[in-house]
Amino acid sequence: MSEQERRIPEATVARLPVYLRCLVELADERTPTISSERLADMAGVNAAKVRKDLSYLGSYGTRGVGYDVEFLLYQMSRELGLTQDWPVVVAGVGNLGQALANYGGFTDRGFPVGALVDVDPDKVGTSIAGVIVRHLDELPELVASKGIAIGIIATPPTAAQSVAEKMVEAGIGSILNFSPSVLGLDPEVSVRKVDLAVELQILSFYRRRADGPASLGPDGPQR
Amino acid sequence: MSEQERRIPEATVARLPVYLRCLVELADERTPTISSERLADMAGVNAAKVRKDLSYLGSYGTRGVGYDVEFLLYQMSRELGLTQDWPVVVAGVGNLGQALANYGGFTDRGFPVGALVDVDPDKVGTSIAGVIVRHLDELPELVASKGIAIGIIATPPTAAQSVAEKMVEAGIGSILNFSPSVLGLDPEVSVRKVDLAVELQILSFYRRRADGPASLGPDGPQR
DNA sequence: GTGGCTGTGTGCACCCGTTCACAAAGTCAC
DNA sequence: GTGACTTTGTGAACGGGTGCACACAGCCAC
Ligand SMILES: NC(=O)c1ccc[n+]([C@@H]2O[C@H](COP(=O)([O-])OP(=O)(O)OC[C@H]3O[C@@H](n4cnc5c(N)ncnc54)[C@H](O)[C@@H]3O)[C@@H](O)[C@H]2O)c1
Ligand SMILES: NC(=O)c1ccc[n+]([C@@H]2O[C@H](COP(=O)([O-])OP(=O)(O)OC[C@H]3O[C@@H](n4cnc5c(N)ncnc54)[C@H](O)[C@@H]3O)[C@@H](O)[C@H]2O)c1
Numbered sequence: 001m002s003e004q005e006r007r008i009p010e011a012t013v014a015r016l017p018v019y020l021r022c023l024v025e026l027a028d029e030r031t032p033t034i035s036s037e038r039l040a041d042m043a044g045v046n047a048a049k050v051r052k053d054l055s056y057l058g059s060y061g062t063r064g065v066g067y068d069v070e071f072l073l074y075q076m077s078r079e080l081g082l083t084q085d086w087p088v089v090v091a092g093v094g095n096l097g098q099a100l101a102n103y104g105g106f107t108d109r110g111f112p113v114g115a116l117v118d119v120d121p122d123k124v125g126t127s128i129a130g131v132i133v134r135h136l137d138e139l140p141e142l143v144a145s146k147g148i149a150i151g152i153i154a155t156p157p158t159a160a161q162s163v164a165e166k167m168v169e170a171g172i173g174s175i176l177n178f179s180p181s182v183l184g185l186d187p188e189v190s191v192r193k194v195d196l197a198v199e200l201q202i203l204s205f206y207r208r209r210a211d212g213p214a215s216l217g218p219d220g221p222q223r
Numbered sequence: 224m225s226e227q228e229r230r231i232p233e234a235t236v237a238r239l240p241v242y243l244r245c246l247v248e249l250a251d252e253r254t255p256t257i258s259s260e261r262l263a264d265m266a267g268v269n270a271a272k273v274r275k276d277l278s279y280l281g282s283y284g285t286r287g288v289g290y291d292v293e294f295l296l297y298q299m300s301r302e303l304g305l306t307q308d309w310p311v312v313v314a315g316v317g318n319l320g321q322a323l324a325n326y327g328g329f330t331d332r333g334f335p336v337g338a339l340v341d342v343d344p345d346k347v348g349t350s351i352a353g354v355i356v357r358h359l360d361e362l363p364e365l366v367a368s369k370g371i372a373i374g375i376i377a378t379p380p381t382a383a384q385s386v387a388e389k390m391v392e393a394g395i396g397s398i399l400n401f402s403p404s405v406l407g408l409d410p411e412v413s414v415r416k417v418d419l420a421v422e423l424q425i426l427s428f429y430r431r432r433a434d435g436p437a438s439l440g441p442d443g444p445q446r
Numbered sequence: 447g448t449g450g451c452t453g454t455g456t457g458c459a460c461c462c463g464t465t466c467a468c469a470a471a472g473t474c475a476c
Numbered sequence: 477g478t479g480a481c482t483t484t485g486t487g488a489a490c491g492g493g494t495g496c497a498c499a500c501a502g503c504c505a506c
Contacts, residue, residue, distance in 0.1 A: 011463060017424040021403060035483065044405045048465055048486095055485055063471040063484040080424050081431030088423070099322035100419075105403075111423050150426055174426040176419075180244060180328075182267045190429045192422050196323075196399075199415050200311070200334050201240040201303050203373055203397040206413045208304025234493060258453065271456095271495050278455060286501040287452045 008079075012053045016080055018043045019053070023073045035066035087114030087148045089172070091163045092155030093123055093133055096178055100154060101128045114146035115139075119159075136166065143170040150174045157181040164191075231302075235276045239303055241266045242276070246296045258289035310337030310371045312395070314386045315378030316346055316356055319401055323377060324351045337369035338362075342382075359389065366393040373397045380404040387414075 008016075022042040026034055036054070040047040054060065054067065057075050061067045077083055088111050090097050100106070101113055116133045118124055124135045134142060142148060151167035153160050153175060160179040167175060174190045177183055180198070183191055245265040249257055259277070263270040277283065277290065280298050284290045300306055311334050313320050323329070324336055339356045341347055347358045357365060365371060374390035376383050376398060383402040390398060391412055400406055400416045408414060 009463070013425055013428050014421070016428070017418075017421040018405070020424070021420075022405075037483080042405065044407075046465065048467090049463090051484065052464085052486080059485070061484050062473085064473050064482040066483070079428070081427040082424065086423070086427055086430070095322040095325045099318040102318045105420060106423065109420050109423070110427075111420075149430060150423065174430050176422050176426060182241070182245075182265065184267075190426055192426060194417055194419065194422060195240075196417065197244075197328060197332050197334075198237070198240040199399050199417060200309070200329065200332070200373065201243070201305065202236055203399060203413055203415060204304040204309050204333075205236050205239070205302070207309070207372060207397050232493070260453080269495060270453095271497090272493090274454060275456080275494085282455070284454050285503085286454045287503050289453070 006056050008056045012056055015043070015045065015049075015053055016076060018045075019050070020073070020076050020080065020082075023069055023076065026069045027073055031069055033062075033066040034069055034072075036061070039067070082110050085110045085112055086150055087112050087146050088150040088152055088176075089113075089115040089117060089139070089142060089146075089148045089167075090152045090154055091117050091136065091139075091167070092153065092159070093118045093128060094154065094156075097152075097154035098128055100152060101131065111150065114148045115142040117142070136163065139166055140170040143167075143172060148172065150176065153177045153179055155179060229279050231279045235279055238266070238268065238272075238276055239299060241268075242273070243296070243299050243303065243305075246292055246299065249292045250296055254292055256285075256289040257292055257295075259284070262290070305333050308333050308335055309373055310335050310369050311373040311375055312336075312338040312340060312362070312365060312369075312371045312390075313375045313377055314340050314359065314362075314390070315376065315382070316341045316351060317377065317379075320375075320377035321351055323375060324354065334373065337371045338365040340365070359386065362389055363393040366390075366395060371395065373399065376400045376402055378402060 019039065022039055023034070025042075036047045036050040040050045043050065051061070054072070057079055060072055060075055088106065090100050090113060093101060093116050097116070097118075101116055106113065113129065113131055116128060116131050117136045117139055118133050119136050123133050126133050149172065151164070151172040151174070153163055155163050157179040160177060160181040161183060164175055164177070164183045164185055168185055168189055173188065175183070175185075175192070177191060177193045180195050185191060242262065245262055246257070248265070259270045259273040263273045266273065274284070277295070280302055283295055283298055311329065313323050313336060316324060316339050320339070320341075324339055329336065336352065336354055339351060339354050340359045340362055341356050342359050346356050349356050372395065374387070374395040374397070376386055378386050380402040383400060383404040384406060387398055387400070387406045387408055391408055396411065397413045398406070398408075398415070400414060403418050403420055406414055406416075
């Protein structure tokens with residue numbers, strides 16, 4: 001696995017953020033190195049999988065020792081594009097949108113809330129977590145001026161498709177969709193969907209089956 | 224594929240709720256039948272996949288015609304265990320917990336909020352969406368009296384593991400975890416995790432790669 | 447009834463991802 | 477320097493999921 005341009009498998013990409021969080025934790029407690037075995041435990045996956053996943057980033061381990069936490073943390077952040085901030089815009093500041101806007105965890109991880117938009121005149125102009133809610137129509141200017149890269153959809157499902165299209169028009173190329181609706185967009189645009197009702201229904205399925213196999217999460221086994 | 228006990232693949236289970244939502248939409252607009260092709264379009268998947276998925280439920284289609292919407296809806300609801308309600312408890316009524324409690328979409332889909340629990344004395348005793356917040360310690364009685372089947376964790380990550388254990392002790396067998404923490408529980412317990420920061424980081428990865436392949440969602444391609 | 451048409455159900459080949467197992471690389475004690 | 481020990485990196489086997497392709501079931505028109 002030399003220094004060529006490796007293509008990282010989809011499944012691995014989905015696990016990198018989990019490893020990343022483990023590494024942050026380890027770095028916080030000043031652990032200098034970590035073996036694939038222990039990291040696997042923390043992340044709830046198989047050790048061989050950890051090694052294979054990490055090997056896509058490069059041969060950063062030391063045989064007989066493990067991985068240098070700080071170094072791996074840096075390499076992984078770089079690979080995930082987390083060496084820079086990615087401001088997000090939240091569309092729809094209802095129940096969920098407000099919770100997202102008030103949540104500090106995103107900003108901490110490099111995803112500051114650059115803008116909030118809604119169409120409700122009662123909401124436009126109000127301020128949430130220090131950010132003033134703007135009208136959806138101002139999206140293009142907001143995206144341009146704040147350097148917004150990611151759009152989060154927290155509108156009712158009926159509005160989702162049109163909001164998504166406006167985001168794409170405004171230059172956004174990555175969308176996280178919380179509404180239970182299937183978006184039809186240019187395949188160039190990266191879309192991820194979080195559908196809470198779907199999660200509950202999957203749990204319901206396994207429950208009904210008198211405890212079938214422990215369910216798997218979005219991206220592999222969970223613990 | 225006779226009337227024997229079919230084992231439905233994990234990947235199929237994750238898609239059934241998506242089909243279900245499409246069917247509900249179709250039923251609402253009084254569409255009598257639907258072809259795999261059209262349903263595939265609506266769900267954003269491949270038509271052959273739809274047919275194979277549906278075939279696990281039984282041979283409910285009519286060749287040359289398609290599937291009877293109402294009938295399929297019923298069969299699928301039954302298979303997903305949605306012919307009954309599954310009350311949920313939300314642990315942690317902060318930003319996210321309150322948004323969840325206020326959200327009507329769960330109750331509509333058969334997942335009423337049976338209880339809310341927290342440990343903050345300022346929150347215990349208050350009422351959210353008509354449900355009084357109780358102390359975490361009351362979980363066992365609440366689970367028993369309200370027939371709660373599913374636990375939703377919306378506490379800070381540090382509390383997640385201990386809350387999860389208390390849920391399991393109280394008799395809960397299915398958990399939806401919103402905190403960014405890896406839970407270690409009896410494999411009998413079904414756990415699903417929704418980690419918003421992970422989703423954003425995955426988007427960040429593909430964005431950095433100057434628009435790699437459109438990302439895939441939790442369970443397959445998305446649109 | 448017959449023929450034509452539409453769309454299901456599924457066999458099959460392929461691909462991606464997982465896991466095992468082990469050689470090689472590196473560390474450390476002496 | 478040598479040897480024992482630890483842990484990586486990866487080849488190879490396996491398993492599950494996807495999507496093509498097509499036989500054939502069922503409907504409709506006449
Ligand atoms: N609240 C939850 O816990 C929760 C859980 C699961 C899913 N969801 C989904 O998230 C979405 C939002 O849920 P919610 O509870 O926050 O709903 P909500 O009704 O509280 O808020 C929706 C907000 O979107 C705004 N809006 C409507 N049309 C818009 C448009 N075209 N552009 C911009 N904003 C617009 C509304 O003014 C409102 O402020 C829904 O699709 C819902 O299904 C929410
Ligand atoms: N708010 C969001 O939009 C958002 C987004 C992504 C992830 N999350 C995750 O969801 C979780 C909750 O986020 P939040 O923003 O609502 O946090 P929050 O701090 O607003 O609320 C947490 C609540 O949990 C309660 N709590 C603490 N310990 C508890 C315990 N042992 N048992 C029961 N309740 C307890 C607190 O009293 C508080 O009410 C966090 O893990 C966070 O990382 C939240």
